[in-house]
Amino acid sequence: MATGLFCCHAVYDGAVTDVTSTGAATAPAKRGRGEKSSATIYDIAKLAGVNPSTVSRALSKPGRVSAKTQKIIEDAAAELNYQVNPFARALPTGRTQTIGLIVADITNPTFFDIIxxxxxTGSARDYTLVLAESAESPETEVTAARRLLSTVDGLILASPRMDDDHIRALSADKPVVVINRQIDGVPCVVPDVNKGISEAVRSLAANGHTNLAYVAGPAQSWMTGRRWEGVKAACEWSKLGAVRLESSKPTVDGGRQVARDVLESGATAVITYNDLLAIGLMQELQAGGMRVPDQISIVGFDDIFGADFTTPALTTVRSPLGECGTRAVTILLDVLQGHDAPDEAVSVETELVVRGSSGRLLA
Amino acid sequence: MATGLFCCHAVYDGAVTDVTSTGAATAPAKRGRGEKSSATIYDIAKLAGVNPSTVSRALSKPGRVSAKTQKIIEDAAAELNYQVNPFARALPTGRTQTIGLIVADITNPTFFDIIxxxxxTGSARDYTLVLAESAESPETEVTAARRLLSTVDGLILASPRMDDDHIRALSADKPVVVINRQIDGVPCVVPDVNKGISEAVRSLAANGHTNLAYVAGPAQSWMTGRRWEGVKAACEWSKLGAVRLESSKPTVDGGRQVARDVLESGATAVITYNDLLAIGLMQELQAGGMRVPDQISIVGFDDIFGADFTTPALTTVRSPLGECGTRAVTILLDVLQGHDAPDEAVSVETELVVRGSSGRLLA
DNA sequence: CCACTCTTGTCAACCGGTTGCCAAAAATTG
DNA sequence: CAATTTTTGGCAACCGGTTGACAAGAGTGG
Incomplete structure (x- = not known):
């Protein structure tokens, strides 16, 4: 007799009287187990003696109903322990109260703080975060972004690997905010590397270094270029020699592999694209008998989790990654509320964190 | 004339003829910008010349329609670049193709691999992962879980901080899988610490140690008790003395603080509740002039990211955290497909990873 | 060739909210 | 107190899929 999917609202309130004979035939339990599958605005309407649409207005359009009915409805909602069904809401409105975040690699600590x-920040404003990973592949990233885009109100791309045009295309569909890369026409949050870098170079120069090497990151990374520009400029200013070395991959292993090139370059100070490279490089150099920082100074980038586990602890240019995440969400939610996006990239400050891996050169 | 929310399907196919005069007044763009808001099964039905319900069946009920119409419909869907609207699907069915994961602390590396x-694993089976964090607070955790539960098909709790009864309550609503804790009646994935611990203790005994200290973790953590039990049993077996020391918090800082107690205990080998404690402890002991491992051996737990950044690199009992995440999702999806959950906790193997921080005691 | 299954497509109700339009009720004004 | 404006609540259509019931069409056997 029952035709299938109905919620069982028979047992609200402790009054479990005679369920079998009255309601059971017409109300099979719905979502799996548990008979409590939540109350709807129709239940509230019945209890409050008003129309469902009034309930809807009372609960989502402040001021649209009189204070009196508002109260009645709110009480009824509380009594029934009502929770909106996000899907039912999303269907007609398109609003999902959800934002997507795509990172290149979930296990890369750079992203932890961003996440x-x-x-x-999202939670604080009642938005749910959906996380996806691109496994460092531009194609996967585009796929993931497309998939996410249909279920979220907006998207945040942290250090995206896909090209600018793809990002603009996404951005034409729904609001998109980019972290760690600058793209015209798309709101961006980008750490301003220059402050941190010039602090680092100045400090190295003051410690007697004259030749510096920059170990670059992956070619698709927009940031690696920026950082090299910054290093080059700062070195010119401080009259240091600067060479750029390439790494095979931006990991501890990549750092180990580049150690030989570093030695051959003759540099006594190294700034690396990220902390992982710095850590690998330091391990390999120490294993080869070099003393850090007496013979060579090493400065990383990002101040990731674990940067202070090493001996000596790693000197590094800190990017305020948590703040990047916060700012990106804030911008996104502002745009969703109809505000304009900032027309320039939002820049956050970097700073040098001096620890043990950099210091005076002992000739 | 237009009454509000309609998708603009006027411009399918490159034929952009005369939009203004025909469609513009009746078809305001819907979801923000971009006129492409996606095709529906109604569009497909029209194009394929069948009923929408047939389209629905062709696309989700394999075998329910004839091969011929199936093909027609699939072609039409491809041509229109159709994507199901997850909300529309979720509304009547309750299936969301989404699973929730709650962790105590997003920045705690223990969870990275689980995540x-x-x-x-979820992505591979077309499920989206939604991540929430409890900030180590049982109350926040319950709230987050409740909130998530209404929008996901099932929930994974990694090292939950809430009490057993809360978890059982959640589990009565929707499928729940727990990682790193064992609860009767709820499917669990729990690393079997005994193998790793006995390897560790045996190795320490073989290296001349006779007194061992275990540095415990937070009291709410079910795991800390398990690990202590394992250590105690293994020490009895190997005839080592074992004492339990408490830490203030399971972090690097907590490790530093417990150093004094460790020294006073007279133990020459330490096993800590987690790697962070081990790292902090090692830093503090080394700062005080102790040589690791010559004077004291340190063994951590989990093999987190960064455990090999230290000098010496940390010896640790590795829990296969990535596998825990994978197994948990697999179990959850199996349950969602109607299979039975395993009635015993699924156990995954731990193993000792020997690095530099443990070794022979040089008296 | 007809009665009887089995397959396949259509109809219509439904999931649970949202919102434009309208009319009744209340408040304001002359 | 009547006329007018403003509130406030109700009606009904709609978002985009899903699914039970049913009937037309295809296939089968006697």
Whole structure:
């Protein structure tokens, strides 16, 4: 007799009287187990003696109903322990109260703080964060982005690997904010590397270094170019020699592999594209008998988790990654509320964190 | 004349003829910008010349329609670049193709691999992962879980901080899988610490150690008790003395603080609740002039990211965290497909990873 | 060739909210 | 107190799929 999918609202309130004879035949339980599958605005309407649409207005359009009915409805909602069904809401409105975040690699600690910053800020404003990973592949990234885009209100791309045009295309569909890369016409949050870098170079120069090497990151990374520009400029200013070395991959292993090139370059100070490279490089150099920082100074980038586990602890240019996540979410939610996006890239400050891996050169 | 929310399907196919005069007044763009808001099964039905319900069946009920119409419909869908609207699907069915993962702390590296394992496995089976964080607070955790539960098909709790009854309550609503804790009646994935621990203790005994200290983690953590039990049993077996020391918090800082107690205990070998404690402890002991491992051996737990950044690199009992994530998702999806959950906790193997921080005691 | 299954497509109701339009009720004004 | 404006609540259509019931069409056997 029952035709299938109905919620069972028979047992609200402790009054479990005679369920079998009255309601059971017409109300099979719905979502799996548990008979409590939540109340709807129709239940509230019945209890409050008003129309469902009035309930809807009372609950989502402040001021549209009189204070009196508002109260009645809110009480009824509370009594029934009502929770909106996000899907039912999303269907007609398109609003999902959800934002997507795509990172290149979930296990890359660079992203941890971004994720946390975004999650915290989103939660605070009642948005849910959906996380996806591109496994460093531009294609996967585009796929993931497309898939996410249909279920979220907006998207945050952290250090995206896909090209600018793809990002603009996404951005034409729904609001998109980019972290760690600058793209015309798309709101961006980008750490301003120059402050941190010039602090680092100045400090190295002051410690007697005259030749510096920059170990670059992956070619698709927009940031690696920026950082090299910054290093080059700062070195010119401080009259240091600067060479750029390429790494095979931006990991501890990549750092180990580039150690030989570093030695051959004759540089006594190294700035690397990221902390992982710095750590690998330091391990390999120490294993070969070099003393850090007496013979060579090493400066990383990002101040990732674990940068202070090493001996000596790593000197590094800190990017405020948590803040990047927070800012990106804030911009996104502002845009969603109809505000304009900032027309220039939002820049956040970097700073040098001096630890043990950099210092005076002992000739 | 237009009454509001309609998708603009006027411009399918490159034929952009005369939009203004025909469609513009009746078809305001819907979801923000971009006129492409996606095709529906109604569009497909029209194009294929069948009923929408047939389209629905062709696309989701394999075998329900004839091969011929199936093909026609699939072609039409491809031509229109159709994508199901997840909300429209979720509304009547309750299926969301989404699973929730709650972790205590997003920045705690213990969870990184769990997250990645879960994300990867979920993606492979077309499920989206939604991540939430409890900030180590049982209350926040319950709230987050409740909120998530209404929008996901199932939930994974990694090292939950809430009590057993809350978890059982959630589990009565929707499928729940727990990682790193064992609860009767709820499917669990738990690393079997005994193998790793006995390897560790045996190795320490073989290196001349006779007194061992275990540095415990937070009291709410079910795991800390398990690990202590394992250590105690293994020490009895190997005839080592074992004492349990408490830490203030399971972090690097907590490790530093417990150094004094470790020294006073007279133990020459330490096993800590997690790697962070081990790292902090090692830093503090080395700062005080102790040589690791010559004077004291340190063994951590989990093999987190960064455990090999230290000098010496950290010896640790590795839990296969990625596998935990994978297994948990697999179990959850199996349950969602109607299979039975395993009635015993699924156990995954731990193993000792010997690095430099443990070794022979040089008296 | 007809009665009887089995397959396949259509109809219509439904999931749970949202919102434009309208009319009744209340408040304001002359 | 009547006329007018403003509130406030109700009606009904709609978002885009899903699914039970049913009937027309295809296939089968006697």
């Amino acid at each position: 946390r910053g975004a999650e915290t | 990645r394992g879960a994300e990867t």
